[in-house]
Amino acid sequence: AQSVAQPEDQVNVAEGNPLTVKCTYSVSGNPYLFWYVQYPNRGLQFLLKYITGDNLVKGSYGFEAEFNKSQTSFHLKKPSALVSDSALYFCAVRGVPFSGNTGKLIFGQGTTLQVKP
Amino acid sequence: GAGVSQSPSNKVTEKGKDVELRCDPISGHTALYWYRQSLGQGLEFLIYFQGNSAPDKSGLPSDRFSAERTGGSVSTLTIQRTQQEDSAVYLCASSLESSGGLNTGELFFGEGSRLTVL
Known part of the structure; x- marks a missing residue:
């Protein structure tokens, strides 16, 4: 079965410090991986995705994520956090559609990031 | 319109009543999703429409929930005999995806319909 785990409910970092938000996944075949962000009282916005190629992908607002196939992880990172x-x-995560797999996109439970001044 | 439009933005109903939530996806987007977000919870997958393929209904929590997508565009999520545990924000998203191939498109989300069942 297809699943995503975000082991931390909340991550706290000080402004200017690097941040990491963890994600591990389970899917049959090659994964397509995504990060989205939800600001307070706003809709979800796409940040970045990994489809194929370079394991380090860069996205919006200075965020990046590293795909690690052996660890089935796709952690979100930023070198210097902002409030x-x-x-x-x-x-x-979604998998490639095949018999029994529609390719639907499944989300993790979410991680709240708090950046303190 | 330019984005995904959902209506109503807020709905308060009494337990046992039926409700309909509407989603207008971005024009030309072939894929449409419904998710549910309860307070403090993550995004729970409900249903996925992809082009002319049969929808993936595997996330619908009970037979009180159903959804249609007419003409490959507008979608309606119907909840019959609402219960208090149905209270949540219902999010719709659309995407431009190829059918049966590499579904690499990102989703564009609406602002959601907040449902409160008293």
Whole structure:
């Protein structure tokens, strides 16, 4: 079965420090991996995705994520956190459609990132 | 419109009543999803429409929930005989995806419909 795990409900970092939000996944075949962000009282926005190629992908607002196939992980990172990065972050995965797999996108439970001045 | 539009934005109903939530996806987007987000919870997958393929209904929590997508565009999520545990924000998203191939498109989300069942 297809699933995503975000082991931390909340991550706290000081402004200017690096941040990591963890994500592990389970899916048949090659994964397509995504990160989305939800700011307070706003809709979800796409941040970045891994489809194929370089394991390190860069996205919006200075975020990046590293795909690690052996560890089935896709952790979100940023070298220097900003207070404005405080939000709810979701990791998501879909697999390649085949018999029995529609290729739907499944989200993790979300991780709240708090960046303190 | 330019984005995914959902209506109503807020709905308060009494337990046992039926409700309909509407989603207008981005024009030309072939894929449409419904998710549910309860307070403090993650995004729970409900249903996935992809082009002319049969929808993936595997996330619908009970037979009180159903969804249709007419003409490959507008979608309606119907909840019959609402219960208090149905209270949540219902999110719709659309995407431009190829059918049966590499579904690499990102989702564009609406602002959601907040449902409160009293």
